[in-house]
Amino acid sequence: MDKKLITELKKKLEEEKEQLQKQLLTFADRDKKDPNDYDARYPDMGKYSSPDENAYEVGSYENLLALEHVLELRLQDVNSALEKINRHDNSYGKCEVCGKPIEITRLRANPAAKTCIKCSTKNKSKTG
């Protein structure tokens, strides 16, 4: 893959990683034993005196847990993509299912993509 493109995608990934961590830390604490694990704090409504600063609505604790889950999964994907880039073994940008290069347009839209368009559509229909 083109080095320039990898640099571009790496930058995107690093920016997204920062965003995800910031978002998680607004309502969750980082696990002391595992820095990649976050635990949602029970909402203390007194803290949210300026709701405009929060990009999301502060709902119930369940909503926070669901949001934490989504952000954490996304962070894991971003991290593993960055790891692949840093390994320099050309594993980045290859589909984990069929081993073919992932479409560049797809990587631009989602630099953490693990599968090509074909395999991701296959997966979706399987899991529903």
Ligand SMILES: [Zn+2]
């Ligand atoms: Zn594939």
